[in-house]
Amino acid sequence: MSTQTTKNTAVIGAGVIGLSWAAMFAAAGYQVRVYDPRPDLADILHASVALYISQIPAVQNAGADVNALAQNVSVAQSVEEAVCDAMLIQEAGPEKIEFKQALFAQIEQFAAPDAMIVSSSSGIPSSVAGLKMRDASRLLIGHPFNPPHILPLVEVCAAPSTAQRHIDVLMDFYTHLGKKPIQLHKEIKGFVVNRLQAVLIREAAFLVEQGVVNMAELDELFKQSLGVRYATIGPLLSSCLGGGAGGVSGFMNHIMNGLIETVGQTPLSAASIDLLETQSQEAYPAELRAQLIQKRDRQQIWLVSGLEAV
Template structure:
């Protein structure tokens, strides 16, 4: 893929929650989208996602040439990728589904067209098996919802070409995303592993009776989570080191933290503990529906992103 040939047409293969959100975002950046999904209800889902997301995307800086109607639906994924300059695959998170799908679309695409999978944790070295030009297949994992959250994890894996990784990083960056390159293939990539580590300790603290589910959640949302919206853990601890920065943190605070590491838990999530967590979340949310929570989350993310643009 040449940097002198800007991408104008993207194929979105798999148009569930993630794929439809990707489609809305691509449209907001002035791109043409061809979407494909085996579900007969997919076109309506895409249309609803675009309609609901468009006002927010305009607030967050849709390009002047953005057109919410510049998309079409093609049920056959092979036909959908014809003429595409970039493919964002968002099929169900199962090896057997993606391993059957990717070789079909790879077979008809030129070598320079990147195929990026939205997989949240699968290994691209396995997903690309049987693909024509497997070196152009990689992970392009967004965070939910993709039309709002800037992060995209790009994982090339051991067989990826440098040109494909650079092309994907450049494309995501050009459309306003914040891509990060995961340099070594590991299950769950990077951000989900960090989430998993934090949740493991959160579950352990509930299981040990240290705090309620609601208080464990509040310990993040009313505390360090607010700081994490601005900077990550390393930069946060650099700031905690005062004028001495990370060097001072290492000298004065690292020993205590290493002592805590030794006591971190690895809980056995038994059926009884699962029910305790479920009941705790229900009590914490006090009857709020998933739709209500998602609406609140998206409104908060929109306001936060607007604030970040001004600072």
């Protein structure tokens, strides 16, 4: 059965992430069949879906009928029932390689030939998760951030064998949901944001373990500085603007490379700094930097006062 004209979707796994996906798909007008062997599936959908839909910023702005949208979600009794006529299948089961491999082989048996099959995995690339499929080239990663119905990013990552047209369809789908999908240029375990997160959390735990600060102090240190900064600009634009006239290369050479050594990591090579300098000139041309600083400052002022008010 050709399904691309249908608005049927499936979510496999109704834990933290799957429940949130179900709410997002339903809010965008898709029918969603959810499969999970948990015995309380109907109850948890009832308790979560309408609440999550009501929290989606676009739903709040539109004043949409939350209960009517929640009716788009229904329980499936099996993987087959969930996926058989879905145009998109979003997997959100346990983060175990063997589990994902077996599940995707099963989904492939029942899914329509043109259905998109997507894994929410936090770090298992599709070329690994799809190893037991006959044709893994249509398995993609659509990795959200918790809580997915509120945080905009979805990392989209594909195996080298995946055709760009499949990726484009998925990017359009997430954009239509109101998400901010970003396609990675190549596969890497852990994808991008979780790799950044892993380094940060490792160092945070080290500082607590060493007794430099306790856990609550560490969280406060972060929230009152990098948290606000990184809500408005990324770490590399921040380095670029922090370097003043010297730009990103000035910042790396004069400040960051020494700090990188202090925490026991290998300093950036001259070639790596040159690459950042070249890309920074393309992405953030010198004539725009004053505007970027003003925008950063306006957003940070707005955030600092907004956070205090909530």
